[in-house]
Amino acid sequence: MTVLDSALDTTGADYAANRESALAGLAEIDAEHTRAVGGGGPKYVERHRRRGKLLVRERVELLVDPDSPFLELSPLAAWGSDYPVGAAMVTGIGVVEGVECLITANDPTVRGGASNPWTLKKALRANEIALRNRLPVVNLVESGGADLPSQKEIFIPGGAVFRDLTRLSAAGIPTVSVVFGNSTAGGAYVPGMSDHVIMVDERSKVFLGGPPLVKMATGEESDDESLGGARMHARTSGLADYFAVDEPDALRQARQVVARLDWRKQGPPPSAPVEPPKYDEDELLGIVPSDLKVPFDPREVLARVVDGSDFDEFKPLYGPSLVTGWARVHGYPVGVLANAQGVLFSAESQKAAQFIQLANQRDIPLLFLHNTTGYMVGKEYEQGGIIKHGAMMINAVSNSRVPHISVLVGASYGAGHYGMCGRAYDPRFLFAWPSAKSAVMGPQQLAGVLSIVARQSAAAKGQPYDEEADAAIRAAVEQQIEAESLPMFLSGRLYDDGVIDPRDTRTVLGLCLSAVHSAPVQGVHGGFGVFRM
Structure with a gap:
């Protein structure tokens, strides 16, 4: 099933x-x-x-x-x-x-x-x-x-x-x-x-x-x-x-x-026999579009990474833009959080916070697969509490004590990068696919914001606005942000632990999970601080 x-x-x-x-x-x-x-x-x-x-x-x-x-x-x-x-x-x-x-x-x-x-x-x-x-x-x-x-x-x-x-x-x-x-x-x-x-x-x-x-x-x-x-x-x-x-x-x-060290792991061994995925890992190359605005189903990635392609999804009908569930990789149990449609809404944030608490209760490591443009903005969502719900998710990620492993598969923009356990949130390991991009926001959005601010400033001063200069500045900003969001640029600054071939994802995760089990694997049982409800 x-x-x-x-x-x-x-x-x-x-x-x-x-x-x-x-x-x-x-x-x-x-x-x-x-x-x-x-x-x-x-x-x-x-x-x-x-x-x-x-x-x-x-x-x-x-x-x-x-x-x-x-x-x-x-x-x-x-x-x-x-x-x-x-x-x-x-x-x-x-x-x-x-x-x-x-x-x-x-x-x-x-x-x-x-x-x-x-x-x-x-x-x-x-x-x-x-x-x-x-x-x-x-x-x-x-x-x-x-x-x-x-x-x-x-x-x-x-x-x-x-x-x-x-x-x-x-x-x-x-x-x-x-x-x-x-x-x-x-x-x-x-x-x-x-x-x-x-x-x-x-x-x-x-x-x-x-x-x-x-x-x-x-x-x-x-x-x-x-x-x-x-x-x-x-x-x-x-x-x-x-x-x-x-x-x-x-x-x-x-x-x-x-x-002669007579070294012993302190974490539990794999909990089940290793079973390869049902689908060919080579097919991972054809899942992520070159245009990250085009959505893709992260379950297609999971079907080629987790043991036996077996994924027990948690809350599949609630907060569908974030896929959560339980699986095994090379025999090790993992809890998975994978972005589906890019944007994180209030429901996805609350779902993530609950799921992270459950993983800590059961001492299960967490795997984050990034493809997010960040938390949803707009009047309706601000009034609906997106700030406090996003903060709830970030709180859970920040205070979780089970090992975290992050893989940037597609976009990883804005505070969504934080909520999905980006570098600043101390994942044990963080890798990126060549398709990944990460920045405060997408190049077009960032350039557009700067243009709007400059236009408003000129209007406030009663000055005419130079449309030709604006277009040139926007193009330059887009080019700069695009270059600075690419995986080689980020990896060069050690914002990840390496850019990996998508076909090696299962092997890399298996090596990482084995490594984290050299230490005790234990979650935080209760001490998450105050969640704003």
Whole structure:
């Protein structure tokens, strides 16, 4: 009775157009991912190889279990900025000796792995994910410290990286550092504040100040090895807990350290056998129109994502612009909130608040699928209480304690982005499809509002209004807002954890749900504050 029946016409013109648009968007995303994988470019990659070193993703691949998935996070960080795409660091969740770990790895082909402002933001986001989901952390370190020309944006907030390492350890979450090369200045505190440290012979260099700085500060003559080499730290300072002969040996020892943690998840295991959806995941490419003003049924998405296409809808006749209900993904129970027709009315808001309370009562994680233009405006709706009802939904989202996972499928505009657990509402994970857009409102609406305000201002002053200038300004504003609402722009600023292929949605959600169950899964039972009724 609860298995979804698809009405998607995969032979129709609309489906073909939607699919073509999705593939074009994916091609753009893939091109940027390729730039990130390329690191500092062929010249620096080749120089790194000549030194007999592994590339950053090769290190990750040797660390994680063979043929296991690696969920890379924030791969487009720094897109659209003056810094290379990827922000000189790889972060993600991978399985090491059967243990899900949060992995960070400097890319030394990008300015020696030096940290720029976006590297810092990416590292802090990774630490936040590790702490909230109780994931052991493995840092693959090779960094010259801060990118000095941008130190004003790094130095003061950068101390939070070291703070996070101590807080992770204090919370009983193990931290491991594998040092492959330079770990200097502030970077020396990464191994210095990790629970377990592995260094590589004749490669690792860990010191607060290198030989030139020591010479300038104290007049002392020293060399890299005696000042901060792996042998010195293993034999003299005691900073190195394990001594590796080369990079593969260091990664082998890191795997051994993780194996010896005897790590156990604290959340419940999957509650049912995993059953694939009835419908082909490839069909997800043809569901979302390129014009987000055209509605689509989110049940078509759910039919290709949830286990067995089985979705037990809650209040299907009430507040139909928001679809709510219960499902499983890879055996894990989830409560789903998915926008149907874009606009959130009072009924949808109240329905969402009740549903979120029920999920917390039952300790069930929540999945938000965004396609909303925001809460409904207009005299009728203001008089009907849309503000207090929208506030009720936002209150419920804000104070919910079960894990939240958000996926921006289509539009995510205005306060609807907040009510559907946008970035500011601390979802455990937030991903976007290439079709997604997010801003305070749509480009045409925003440009139109500015035009109306300017027109009213001119009328109040008794001045004539320049229609030609107005048209030019509106076009420029629309172009700007359109560019700033696109997923690459938002992902570059770490407003999401990555732009994913729609066909990977089920896999990504499964990895995220498994990760959140490393920590206890428990809702808030009663303490939601005051709901305005």
